[in-house]
Amino acid sequence: MTQNPPFQKILIANRGEIAVRVIRSCRELGISPVAIYSEADASALHVQLADQAFCVGPAPALESYLNIPRILEVAREAGVDAVHPGYGFLSENTAFVEACQAAGIVFIGPSTEAMELMGSKIASKRCMDQAGVPTVPGYYGDDQSLERLQSEALKVGFPLLVKASAGGGGKGMRVVEKIEDLPAALASAKREALNAFGDDAVFLERYFTSVRHIEFQILADTQGQVLHLCERECSIQRRHQKIVEEALSPALSEDLRAQMAAAAVQAAKAVHYVNAGTIEMLLDAENRFYFLEMNTRLQVEHPVTEQVLGLDLVKAQIQVAAGQPLPFSQNDISARGHAIEVRVYAEDPARQFMPTTGHILALKLPQGPGIRVDSGLYRTQEITPYYDPMLAKLVAWGPDRESARLRLIQALKDFVILGVTTNIAYLIRVLEHPQFQAGHFDTHFVEHYAADLQLAAELPLSVQAVAALLGKQMQGGQRSVQNFAQGQDAHNPWLRTDLKLL
Missing domain, CATH: 3.30.470.20 (ATP-grasp fold, B domain)
Structure with a gap:
């Protein structure tokens, strides 16, 4: 018997390869995809592949792909049931989620509460500490005075990292080798964070000279089932941006994988997470792992997980957003x-x-x-x-x-x-x-x-x-x-x- 699609029409609030990727999953679910585009993207492939496409503004992202009023206007005009944000742009913007909800449109992603909590690196670290998830030793307090930060830096030890609480992609991040360099690093990081995120709050973390970046894919439904979909190895980076990712990590034993996976699931449960998300961790040379942050969206590198598990994460996101239970359990997850x-x-x-x-x-x-x-x-x-x-993104499976x-x-x-x-x-x-x-x-x-x-x-x-x-x-x-x-x-x-x- 043919199942009814979870939604009739989905607007994809993104561009490029991820918009094309979401369109493909919509088609396979019998959902009509609606695209948006800037004037610079009028002939883009995602525009050509969608059933409908609407221009949302000039080329600059602030005037188009980040233009919430215009995107919501298009969503209402097209009569969509839901919005898929992809990654980047508005994917972790709580104002956009609230605007969708106010318009009676489903946002395909987590709740604003989970997004807001995990979007603050300071608040998320505190939450993980309370949940018993290992975190990187550091200072995550509200007191942002130079005197307090200098005092806490001496407790953390050098070298250390100054990081923007609302940051990402390496912005608002500085490595500090000695206490004398801290004031200048703080001023620079705060200035960059304020310009990039509108928030100059920073925290201090121990800096590891040799560490791996391992992340666990999480998928949770509205019925309370929270699963991990194994890990991805993301240590090959340039300027804090990943350039090579793989699944599974060559560094993890089965026992260590199980420990890290359990911590990732616990982290997601601590914030009552729903839909797809990623728990990012650091793994040091002694195989000690620490919670780094949670990305409350689909990751750029999700295809490697799909290739080893035989799953479609975008389809799963859509089905969960429609209130459907995950059609598999943790015991069904096995990498190949x-x-x-x-x-x-x-x-x-x-x-x-x-x-x-x-x-x-x-x-x-x-x-x-x-x-x-x-x-x-x-x-x-x-x-x-x-x-x-x-x-x-080019992926090879073997x-x-x-x-x-x-x-x-x-x-x-x-x-x-x-x-x-x-x-x-x-x-x-x-x-x-x-x-x-x-x-x-x-x-x-x-x-x-x-x-x-x-x-x-x-x-x-x-x-x-x-x-x-x-x-x-x-x-x-x-x-x-x-x-x-x-x-x-x-x-x-x-x-x-x-x-x-x-």
Whole structure:
């Protein structure tokens, strides 16, 4: 018997690959997807794939994807039942959740109470302490005076981290090596936090010189069932931003995994959490783990969990938001194989990872067993400077970690994007590094091995344009566009330094 869809129509308050991803799950549930877009995204792929699409403002995010009144106006005009926020933008904005509820529209995510509590890093740490979940030693008090912070810093010990309570993505964060540096670090972190989040409250935490970043996926329904969906290894980071994620972590024994999973479930229960969320933890060199924070939304890296568990987290989010119970229990959760994800960015690793813009002249997405590409890309698309430079997420699944790693490397080599400089070659270097292959790394991997990962500048875009045109003429057994553009042939004239391009 055919089941009725949990909702008739869902508005996706996002853009790019995550909007495309949510549209796919809506289709599979028989739900009509509605898209929003800025003037810069008028021809975006998510706009083309949705049943309806509405412009919500000019290119700047504040005037479009963060424009709550306009988005709610569109939601009412389209007659949607629910809103899926994706990640970023309004996904953890309690004012948006309340506006949806006031309009009689279901917000696909947690309650405002849980979102607000876990959105404050100070309040969340206090809550976890009360729940018996291990937290990083530090100071999480309300007294923000310099005198109190200096006094508490001496108790925490050096080096330590100054972190913004409302922060994320490395903003409002400073490493302090000695007490003399603390006043300047506090002033700088508070100023950055106020500008980024409108809140200059900070806290102090012990700084670990060697630590892994492990997170547990949580899924909870309105019937009281709270499950963990295993962990993700997220230690490969650059400037506190994840660039490689995998499931499961090569660092955890079964016993340690069970201990951390139990703590993650306890953390979610402590705030009466409902829907999908992520408990992030630090794991030190002695296998002691600490609660770091909770992300009250779908994570960018959720595909690796889906690949090893065979689940669709977006579908589960929608069903839970409709009041349906989870159709499985904790005993049904069993990981199979290994999955690794990389984030492909429009950025130039040879120029301090500066974001890049331009038009996509040629595009070839990798394919093959165990390969998944989440993207909103198409040929001729313009990559603008207005939004996050992530172009796609590339995931490889294999029966074991090494199989997944090798598949991912080959998929990256098969991934052709011409017209915009990307970090693809850099990601290959990361995956091929002996320490990554061995699973021996921590959150300082990128810094420690910067010299090994360094790249030369890519070919000029004018040369890439010629390569794209010539690539259309290549047939059969001739070289791929990527081999031509990347100069894997030692005799490739495009890489000759003794010739002049006219």
